[in-house]
Amino acid sequence: MSSSSNKHDEGHSRFELKTLLETSRMLIESQDMDFVLNNLLLITMGKLMVSKGMILLYQPGADNYIISKSKGRNCPEEGQTISFDWDQEVQEQSVIQCGVDDFEMPELIEDDKHCTFFNLQTSNDHIGFLCLGSKGNKQPLNQHEVEFVESLSIISSVAIANSKMFTELRRINRMLDRKVYELNTLFDLSKDFNILVDREEIIRIFKFAMLGQMLIRKFFFVLEHEDERKVMATSGISGQLSEEEMEQLFSLDEDLTEVDDALEKEIPFLAENEIKALIGLQFQSERVALVGVGARANEEEYSSSDYNFLQSLGNLAVLSIQKTYLLEGRIEKERMEEELNIAKGIQKGLLPDPIPHSDKLDIAASNISSYQVGGDYFDILEAPENRLLFAIGDVAGKGMPAALLMANLQAMLHVLLPVDISLGEATGQINDIIYQNTPSDKFITFFWGIFNPDNYQFQFVNAGHNPPILLRSHEDEVEELTEGGLILGVMSTMTPYEEQTITLREDDLLVFYTDGVTEAKNKSESAEYGEEQLFECIKKNRGSSSEEIQEAIIKDIKSFSKDIQHDDVTIIVIKVN
Amino acid sequence: MKNFKINHREVQSYDVLELCGELDAHTASQLEDSLKRLIDQEKHQIIVNCKQLDYIASAGLGVFMAYIEDVRSLGGDIKLTNMNPKVYNVFDLLGFPSLYDILEDETDAIKKFETDEAES
Numbered sequence: 284m285s286s287s288s289n290k291h292d293e294g295h296s297r298f299e300l301k302t303l304l305e306t307s308r309m310l311i312e313s314q315d316m317d318f319v320l321n322n323l324l325l326i327t328m329g330k331l332m333v334s335k336g337m338i339l340l341y342q343p344g345a346d347n348y349i350i351s352k353s354k355g356r357n358c359p360e361e362g363q364t365i366s367f368d369w370d371q372e373v374q375e376q377s378v379i380q381c382g383v384d385d386f387e388m389p390e391l392i393e394d395d396k397h398c399t400f401f402n403l404q405t406s407n408d409h410i411g412f413l414c415l416g417s418k419g420n421k422q423p424l425n426q427h428e429v430e431f432v433e434s435l436s437i438i439s440s441v442a443i444a445n446s447k448m449f450t451e452l453r454r455i456n457r458m459l460d461r462k463v464y465e466l467n468t469l470f471d472l473s474k475d476f477n478i479l480v481d482r483e484e485i486i487r488i489f490k491f492a493m494l495g496q497m498l499i500r501k502f503f504f505v506l507e508h509e510d511e512r513k514v515m516a517t518s519g520i521s522g523q524l525s526e527e528e529m530e531q532l533f534s535l536d537e538d539l540t541e542v543d544d545a546l547e548k549e550i551p552f553l554a555e556n557e558i559k560a561l562i563g564l565q566f567q568s569e570r571v572a573l574v575g576v577g578a579r580a581n582e583e584e585y586s587s588s589d590y591n592f593l594q595s596l597g598n599l600a601v602l603s604i605q606k607t608y609l610l611e612g613r614i615e616k617e618r619m620e621e622e623l624n625i626a627k628g629i630q631k632g633l634l635p636d637p638i639p640h641s642d643k644l645d646i647a648a649s650n651i652s653s654y655q656v657g658g659d660y661f662d663i664l665e666a667p668e669n670r671l672l673f674a675i676g677d678v679a680g681k682g683m684p685a686a687l688l689m690a691n692l693q694a695m696l697h698v699l700l701p702v703d704i705s706l707g708e709a710t711g712q713i714n715d716i717i718y719q720n721t722p723s724d725k726f727i728t729f730f731w732g733i734f735n736p737d738n739y740q741f742q743f744v745n746a747g748h749n750p751p752i753l754l755r756s757h758e759d760e761v762e763e764l765t766e767g768g769l770i771l772g773v774m775s776t777m778t779p780y781e782e783q784t785i786t787l788r789e790d791d792l793l794v795f796y797t798d799g800v801t802e803a804k805n806k807s808e809s810a811e812y813g814e815e816q817l818f819e820c821i822k823k824n825r826g827s828s829s830e831e832i833q834e835a836i837i838k839d840i841k842s843f844s845k846d847i848q849h850d851d852v853t854i855i856v857i858k859v860n
Numbered sequence: 861m862k863n864f865k866i867n868h869r870e871v872q873s874y875d876v877l878e879l880c881g882e883l884d885a886h887t888a889s890q891l892e893d894s895l896k897r898l899i900d901q902e903k904h905q906i907i908v909n910c911k912q913l914d915y916i917a918s919a920g921l922g923v924f925m926a927y928i929e930d931v932r933s934l935g936g937d938i939k940l941t942n943m944n945p946k947v948y949n950v951f952d953l954l955g956f957p958s959l960y961d962i963l964e965d966e967t968d969a970i971k972k973f974e975t976d977e978a979e980s
Contacts, residue, residue: 461953468918475885488885488919491892495921498955500929518926580925581955 310442314449323439324352327432335416357393374409377402392416401436405444465592476603489600490516501577520556538563564597572601623655633693635663643736645858647829652851658685659797659851674731675795710744710780717772726772742784746771756790761818793857799850806845829856866894875903880912883920895927904936907969911942939969
């Protein structure tokens, strides 16, 4: 009798073992949590002949249970959540038999006071409960049955934990994939932008990359350039932003602003276009652009990492756009330099070359401009009756305006040269023309004189120019040629310019110069070269040829100023043979 | 220009754009032009066949985003077909399948257009 009962038990446990083995294999191999739970419930219900059963899954965040599976009449519906007010201890029990164990358990299944709760747990986590109703015969579960279901519960818990981990892994993998793709996008675009100089295209690519990467439909992009803000690109936007509104957007405190009711009220454009977030973009630590984006079309919220991506992409685009502006600026500058070089060539051409030769005079002249084009002018011209005209002038200011005026003066001089009028009259006419044609802050200091080789007379007019120096051959003191009148171009000619005539003798020395000579500065810019030093230099070198004297002066200035030239330098040296 | 080309053909009342090659930042404007042209001609039932599309960058995806609203508001749609797994992966990664009909082939796309119409 006992042996047959043993045999029965043995067969029974072998059957249970087989079930356990098969079930465990099936469950462990499955990565589908739903499948695992469903099978656990069906197998136990079938094995134990229980007609009601549920799987409760613990939701740690909300500290409640969701009914994941529910079979049988009068069981709560699937998807419902329930909270229990029980001790922590309950979650640590492997099995709780209601009505048998000493725990106060809620009545989950109507009219059933003998439910059994099997804990679904791994070593770390409480997953939930398998809750079985009473058996058809109202008998409590026996030891054997409890152990069997416990074993199944443990196997299932491992399977659930696995599938959870698998799901989590898949989620993380996908997130990583997206991150990698975002990085690739940034990397690709930085390469693309680098080779682009077309601003429009950079902006267009930037727009599409934003829309595509984040599933954005509403988008606008405002760029500030040279104090002007302009909407450079939009998608799905209607209406316009006023200048005041742009100012408001640009003065938002944070680089990232999520649009709220208050801001929508202030700027209705944002509400009308369903703009969700505003992102300020920077170039060299200054906010120079702003992007507004609407909701993502897949209804996902923007995460902080999404915002980071949008900002990185935006800053990249702004950097590339700024680069195009800088490039344009440089091209423009190069073009202007090129033009200045051409102008310099033209201006050089206006100066006498070669210097006319005279038997009676030893002449040396040179002009060193500090700028690309300058305002210094000198001329030596052959006038009718073998006479020789010398002129030197300095136009106020530097650069292109001075050069233009200098060219103008040169033209007038050449036109007036053959006309038979006195130097004084001619100076008056030139003054009137310059006065009429130039603004009052533009004027010219000018000196000119005519040498007559027949009688060695030198007739001159000085219109406010640094007085040329006359060093008579046997004198120790220099004379200055000051006679004349006002600077050219300041007022119309009221009183005629006065002429003076001197007679030159052998070895007399005449030096014409511009203020670049006497106003040359020392290294610390604390002192000027000055007239006295110029006089000394001339006296010291009076025995040399004009060429040598000129070179000596230039050398002296250069050593004084340590080769730093602030202004044009023009010198004419004339020695009477 | 890089290796990218769009062929346009008509199948029944539908306009099919065949994308060939790499749709990236530089070629995205070609797709934009094609879509614009169709919309301007009031052709709103568009099938984009991606059979020979080897690569798509986010700027390419952005073009679809920029024009889908226009097309749908005019009662049409853009349906995508014949994607290779690599290209599909990009669409999927960024969440396009929830917004766009991505179908096996042109026949399926036409069927989908027909059921859409029957439903509306």
